[in-house]
Amino acid sequence: MEKKSGFVAILGRPNVGKSTLLNTLLKEKVSIISKVPQTTRFQIRGILNEERGQVIFVDTPGLHISKSQLSKYLNSAALKAKKDAELILYMVDLTRSVGEEEKVLVSQLKDSERPIIMVLNKIDLGEGFLNDYVKLWQEAPKEKDPLKYFIPVSSLKGDNISGLIEAIFSLLPVAQPYYPEDILSDFPQRLNIAEIIREKLLDSLREELPHSIAVMTDEMISRKENLTYIKAIILVERDSQKSIVIGKKGEMLKRVGELARKEIEELLEKKVYLELFVRTEKKWQENPYILRRLGYLA
Template identity: 40%
Template sequence: MPDHDPDSGDDQDPIPDAPIAGSAMPGPTEGMRAGFVALIGVPNAGKSTLLNSLVGTKVSIVSRKVQTTRALVRGIVMEGTAQIILVDTPGIFAPKRRLDRAMVHSAWSGAADADAVALLIDARKGIDEEVEAILARLPDLRRPKILILNKIDLILREKLLALAGALNERVPFTHTFMISALKGDGIASLREALAAMMPAGPWLYPEDQVSDAPLRMLASEITREKIYDRLHEELPYRSTVETDQWQVKPDGSVRIEQTIFVERESQRSIVLGKGGQTIKAIGQAARIGISEVAETKVHLFLHVKVRENWADDPARYREMGLEFPRG
């Protein structure tokens, strides 16, 4: 059942994808710096929240449900004459399914290609089995490493200092930061330090661009976030959203059609809800979020389809920017 917008009107031809915001690239300037920083960590450490906080706007979805970031999402931060391209990698965990393996591979690949690696740890949880697995592989990354302890407002200072000491004994971190990504505590100092670590060179993106993700990809991610917000644990993790149409209307508004794919008919019923009330609520929340990012009025139409074993379809991986694992 579509999330119907009665004033959708006639459609214009689709426009090609474009990254969020943008202008002409600046010319070479004395003192310019630019580079990539990979944010790695276990699921729900707060990477997406930190990315959005550093950028200053929403470029990655945030959910209480674990493993919501699937592809490499880049946020672009300007700090003085430095441009920091932050890569929000999927959470690193013990992979069990094909999609899991693709996400973990994507995370480590993003870290290996970056100029610096930032390990984000939930200070409340400390060093658990998943963090241990990351610490064991970090020495293989021959990149400057930064330790970021998140959610410091939820832990006693003595425990926080002990945790920082224990982690620095395991891995030689260049810097250690203690922050609250949600509240913004410590973000300014972290941004300044990251800027200083970037290699000299011209900016890689226009000064006012905040992400290199196409708008239609971010629109899909926003809708997926609203599904998780609405359904919590009711809907299995294996659902995905694809933006099928992005059409500009004469008044500058945008008509968007998206498909939510689930694996079973019972899951489709959950997403639709009684009398279509659940899909309507998801659509209303997603429309608001997409409108804020696209900076225009949005007419959003949602459809729910069953596609069994979509997580084994190479085409779905390409949509998410992931490499399809064989075997």
């Protein structure tokens, strides 16, 4: 049988469920998830191998309107993934009404050279604004229509994910796999560890803080055969945020550290000694040097 293979970009507004879909497709956690928008900050590739071929899914930062440097990098990472893909999954959240950002997105996608599947997510919560989203696409003026399917799914519950995979393979070109079959993701481990810590912070913190936070792993040393020492620095923008992250008597930081350590130990299959530091770095979001160190800039 001829194999089909290719890159599939998952695009959409923040918080629609792109990373949840990636993890569900791969049945493994590859990308971090949270209830706050703008969680994903990287292009994260996750690889699905089947008899019929290989799909390289590319999770992307949610596309949004904002002028900050960080936002520019996030949006450009998402748009680059779109350029490199054989097929685009355009994901929307059925529980949220069509917004300005959605209209901008549709105008960017409607004349795409690549085929598109519109993935209508969170169907477990009902049809919501399904008709509005279908209408939004159908009524957009376009030369030719790259949209092949509307597919409602629940990324969280797994509903209709096999239907989605079926549709994806039907649209991929005949090609040999790009990656060896034992690789699940090519995301660097150092960044993955920083992401796990950031996810635990997002889970624990409320308010507007999430967007002010970044995590970098500073050192990773295998002290003994079975123990890895990891030092990570949590960046915040203001001293007041630093005290929130540390918490009363250091409780918050301790809890985040414990949750992250457990998950990192599972990932590395080793004991981990995790040390967390919090540092105030004013305007890190505008600082190219820091953005590069965080891996947000190539």
